[in-house]
Amino acid sequence: MTDTCIFCKIVSNDVTATIVYRDEQATAFRDIHPAAPTHILIVPNKHIESVNALQAEDEQLIGHLFTTAARLAKEEGIDRKGYRLITNTGIDGGQTVFHLHLHLIGGQRMRHPMG
Numbered sequence: 001m002t003d004t005c006i007f008c009k010i011v012s013n014d015v016t017a018t019i020v021y022r023d024e025q026a027t028a029f030r031d032i033h034p035a036a037p038t039h040i041l042i043v044p045n046k047h048i049e050s051v052n053a054l055q056a057e058d059e060q061l062i063g064h065l066f067t068t069a070a071r072l073a074k075e076e077g078i079d080r081k082g083y084r085l086i087t088n089t090g091i092d093g094g095q096t097v098f099h100l101h102l103h104l105i106g107g108q109r110m111r112h113p114m115g
């Protein structure tokens with residue numbers, strides 16, 4: 001946990017968010033500025049700044065974020081039609097919150113280009 005990280009504060013319940021899932025490794029909550037009908041952020045409970053900061057010991061945790069995304073997609077009813085998982089990394093990647101997260105976005109056909 002860092003004192004200044006908004007996602008750490010959501011994980012610790014110091015800042016309110018619409019939490020949709022939580023366990024000992026990860027927390028998932030609705031994005032404050034949804035880009036689609038379903039827009040959920042899945043974050044590790046421990047502070048990891050970005051993909052750049054990942055260590056070999058985090059490999060199981062990253063897999064857990066993806067299986068959590070798959071379960072939430074099913075719960076949201078978007079698994080059959082599909083969805084997009086995004087992890088922005090660094091300034092050029094469009095990252096604005098420097099606590100690693102997966103965006104789970106769906107409920108509509110994705111139209112915007114990748115780049």
Ligand code: DGP
Pocket residue numbers: 006017018029030031032033041087088094095096097098
């Ligand atoms: P990124 O640009 O990939 O770092 O995405 C950060 C996302 O986090 C962005 O879509 C907006 C969302 N966000 C930022 N602050 C908050 C917050 O306080 N609460 C919630 N629920 N989402 C937030």
